Amino acid sequence: MQTNKKFFLVTKEWLELKKMSVKYSSYVKYETVILKHIIPFFDDYTIEQINDDIIVSFFKELIDTQKYSNSTLHTIRYVMKSILEYAEKKYCIQTINFSFIKLNRSKGNLRILSENQKILLEKYCFNHYEPISIAILIALYGGLRIGEICALKWEDVDLNNGIITVSKTVERLKNKENMESKTILMILEPKTQTSKRIVPIPVFLKEYIQNYYDYLTVIDSSYYLLTNSEKIPDPRTIQNQFQRLCQDNNFQINFHSLRHTYATHCVMQEVDLKSLSEMLGHSNISTTLQLYVHSSIEFKMNQINKISAPVISQN
Template sequence: MQTISFENVADQWLTLKKMQVKPSTFVKYQTIWEVRLKPSFGQYQLVEISEEAVMTFFLDQMEKTSGSLLQTMCYLLKAMLGYARHKYGQPTISFNYIKLPPAKMRTSTLSHDEEVRLDEYCFSHCNDTSIGILLGLYGGLRIGEICGLKWADIDLEEGLIYVQRTIQRISDTSSTKKTQVVILDPKTPSSQRIVPLTDFMNQFLKKYQASQTDVVADHFLLSGSDVPLEPRTLQYRYHRICKKLDIQLTFHGLRHSFATRCIEQQIDPKSLSEMLGHADVTTTLKRYVHSSLSFKKEQMAKIKSAVLFAE
């Protein structure tokens, strides 16, 4: 077997992967390699990587690393070693004995009272920030998708939103700048979608449009120019409003809240899955839908005893 450092193997794998994944995903992989994996495996020759070394590494990491990050680290190391097996004849290293904790799903949603407070604030402030927040809460759009909307993507006659791009700030590996804002295709092919507007959101968008001095089809909805509003700017404004309203919820929690309310109001899960941009309905039900305790009680109240309530 050819003598080669594992760092060299990792660099080769990352170079190939860069052509296969979105820039933001590549930056994530590269960062995890540099910060998490390279300090422990970068100094090894490929032949020195063993199952014992891999097992020891993850046993140590499990005590101080989140489940989600552990899962990604495991994927990267396994993929890099798989590449080494095919190209350099590296013996197979089994990961079967590594049992990682599952990634924790975010479960927070707005309570009814919080939703009322946020509604009252946003609908009484017809501006770009309110529009952005309400599209998350009543459209289930991701923050990058909201910032990526142009006026041309909004059909107020038919009451439709066309999700065609997303805005992200990612690490810039090609210049001296630390990060850069990029305009990308949506997260996955299924994320490029058409989302119907509720009647009240359609009317509020018409009101917002009427308040603008110059509406250009190719300009971004929230910024009113050909330069998009940054997601972190919208996030900052959202958290400032939440602090004022005594609400503790991430911006992505608006998407959770939307999905949960839709299920509680018996909206078809398949339709909801498509509106959220998921490839299948299982992802929707598993990741985003969190019924409130009161809703669960209502559902349980529908169950009747065959004996006690027999006619």
């Protein structure tokens, strides 16, 4: 079948099909990738004009700019490959060989809090009953992501058994209604089924949350933890408050580093890796190993180097 159909029209068809089979958050991510990265490059192309060389050129341009994260590049690759596979089946275009597109899978260096930074945050949080305090402590001693913390309601916290149930996440996404607000906070299912989990918390954190609960005189268990109301907490607000608190203490780090700090300390304390993987909501233990096993090796190297060197006589 020969057609002079424009590539951007094929992307629209693909998006409409995807809308029926993926979560809204995934749909928005794919739409953003298409509008921001793919269409500007391929806008003037028909689907027959696209070949291996053009695809390689497109990705080379993206990579050479060094502006995009590994995650973004992998998403662009997935979307582009999927669109062209759709076009191949529907319009019989030539097969594009994506094996030429090799993207780095390295996770890079995960930043964690230094011991001094950790102490400074702990000192503030344990002395203040504020949303930012409880958010930081749940991330630092439960490993929850910021969206998962914002989605927590009081009914998700079982203080008798010392566990938190994670079943939702909060994301700010494009407003479906296209009204005055361009974006809207949405309560969503977690990214994967394994992200739905039960997380045990240490006794000292359970005691802090109990004191926080009593301090607020909570009325309704269906209220969100961070707002103590029906209002959905905004992850951006928590992130901004966290940044200000870090700046007040003369350091700068991302909120997600609290989760990395939690995982790294668990590894260093020799917490069972399968249990840790489940508490982090990873889909398999290999993900946990890939991200955090280096922490265990560095820790063990430091420990083993405490052994004194033997004294060798010169006889």
